[in-house]
Amino acid sequence: MPKKTKEEWKIYKNVFDSATILNIFKLSSQGHFDGLESPIALGKEANVFTALKGKQRIIVKIYRVENCNFNKMYSYIAPDPRFSGLKKRRRLIIFSWVQREYRNLLKARQVIRVPTPIAVKDNVLLMEFIGREQPAPLLKDLPPKSPKKFFEKTMNNVKKLYKAGLVHADLSEFNILNFEEEPVFIDFSQATITKHPQAQEFLERDVRNVVKYFNKQGLELDEKEVYEEIIRVN
Numbered sequence: 001m002p003k004k005t006k007e008e009w010k011i012y013k014n015v016f017d018s019a020t021i022l023n024i025f026k027l028s029s030q031g032h033f034d035g036l037e038s039p040i041a042l043g044k045e046a047n048v049f050t051a052l053k054g055k056q057r058i059i060v061k062i063y064r065v066e067n068c069n070f071n072k073m074y075s076y077i078a079p080d081p082r083f084s085g086l087k088k089r090r091r092l093i094i095f096s097w098v099q100r101e102y103r104n105l106l107k108a109r110q111v112i113r114v115p116t117p118i119a120v121k122d123n124v125l126l127m128e129f130i131g132r133e134q135p136a137p138l139l140k141d142l143p144p145k146s147p148k149k150f151f152e153k154t155m156n157n158v159k160k161l162y163k164a165g166l167v168h169a170d171l172s173e174f175n176i177l178n179f180e181e182e183p184v185f186i187d188f189s190q191a192t193i194t195k196h197p198q199a200q201e202f203l204e205r206d207v208r209n210v211v212k213y214f215n216k217q218g219l220e221l222d223e224k225e226v227y228e229e230i231i232r233v234n
């Protein structure tokens, strides 16, 4: 197990329960990283940190079990045949949720650029760090130089995902990184297979969010046309 400074311990203890700390240390002692580096986002349900392995940076996404809306999680997971028969127990649902994010990333990775998932342990997910010295900015914080080109790449991604049987279901400028003018989709926790009864509704919402953003950037897109183009078979 890597050496920890007193300070680091204090930070962990204040933020996470002991089971989570154990998961972080297990993953670290398996050789995935030496220690957490710095927090980059404190969300409603998860904290995202960078961690270092030597000079190599990775992302550690830690779900705070007590903050998770597990009823919502259950409603997304229950119709997913990959998790059929799952009992409605809090920790179980949350751990399955993180598993699902991991699997969604693996699947998405076959067709578009996303952070490569590395490992998962209960409520802790490790994945590739997207960025250089700093994490790549969110699209909302760095509008693209060419909105048209960026939009086309974004929709190309949505289409490829759809063809591969996946809908992101939480797509917006908040979950797309602008990495040197290339879109990188992140946050696949809600992503759903196209067989899910609400997949169409989720896809429509994704399109709506993206179209709204790019129209603010000066494009004149029609939501319905964009949607039809995605589901068009060719």
Ligand SMILES: Nc1ncnc2c1ncn2[C@@H]1O[C@H](COP(=O)(O)OP(=O)(O)O)[C@@H](O)[C@H]1O
Pocket: 040, 041, 042, 043, 044, 045, 046, 047, 048, 059, 061, 115, 127, 128, 129, 130, 131, 135, 136, 138, 174, 175, 186, 187, 188
């Ligand atoms: N692989 C990654 N590389 C770089 N930054 C990331 C990565 N994953 C997440 N982030 C950053 O962390 C933030 C929160 O991650 P996200 O997966 O969207 O969690 P949440 O469920 O809290 O929205 C993102 O908005 C982004 O700024």
Ligand SMILES: [Mg+2]
Pocket: 174, 175, 187
């Ligand atoms: Mg997010």
